[in-house]
Amino acid sequence: MRTVVLVEGESDRVALETLAARRGRCLPAEGVAVVAMGGITNTRAFASRYGPRGAGMRLVGLYDVGEEDALRRGLAAAGLDPGPTADSLRALGFFGCSADLxxxxxxxxxxxxxxxxxxxxxxxxxxxxxxxxxxxxxxxxxxxxxxxxxxxxxxxxxxxxxxxxxxxxxxxxxxxxxxxxxx
Known part of the structure; x- marks a missing residue:
């Protein structure tokens, strides 16, 4: 595994895996895992496990825009620099759903x-x-x-x-x- 896609819940994971398959992609074969965190408040734990202070994998993710501050705090606590804006999160590879999935x-x-x-x-x-x-x-x-x-x-x-x-x-x-x- 080279990249971990962090998502809030199972519906996000299922949607991304289904979309990938529809686009002809096999994420596991590409070294990509979509991981449901069980809520945005678990970002720190998962980013710490998989990110630079853990397994050293590349992290990207999907989140609800209303949870942006919680995401930012979790990423920062895990050693990533989420920056102060949504643009800085996008540059890091994290993309927001306008309300939710x-x-x-x-x-x-x-x-x-x-x-x-x-x-x-x-x-x-x-x-x-x-x-x-x-x-x-x-x-x-x-x-x-x-x-x-x-x-x-x-x-x-x-x-x-x-x-x-x-x-x-x-x-x-x-x-x-x-x-x-x-x-």
Whole structure:
């Protein structure tokens, strides 16, 4: 292994591995491992294990923009210089999702495609019930879809693969494409 891609969770790992396969890449054969950290607060531990103070591997990663400060603190504690800006993180090989991975996937695939995937796997009724709940009635389609993807254990990872498989490759979220290109 020469490069480790640090990601927050399983859905990020699944999305990147699925996208790599769709692009004809075999990450393990290239010496690239995508490692789910179980949350951004674990950055220091994983960056210390794999980075310059540990195994000495090249690190790149994907994160939620709202977690940028936590990422920066973890990288700095592990001996990396994340710099003060998002540009400096990108130069280091770390790319932010605008809100989170699900937001990126829903926007890239589009609500119609997301709903078609949900229909195909037989969960349209659950989506309709969620959309009809009083708290969600004023939400946009995109917001309801994001909530749907995150409201049941394992659903984020399952749909990460399905949505990456369903989206046009020319609509891949920039952050996912960039981290794979950096790997």
């Amino acid at each position: 699900e937001d990126e996937l829903v926007r890239a695939a589009g609500p119609d495609t997301v709903e078609a995937v949900i229909e195909r796997v037989g969960e349209s009724r659950s989506l309709r019930l969620l959309a009809q709940m009083p708290a969600q009635r004023g939400w946009t389609r995109e917001a309801v879809l994001r909530r749907f993807l995150g409201c049941r254990s394992g659903r984020k990872a399952r749909y990460a693969a399905l949505l990456v498989e369903a989206m046009d490759l020319d609509r891949v979220p920039a952050s996912l494409a960039a981290v794979l290109d950096a790997a």
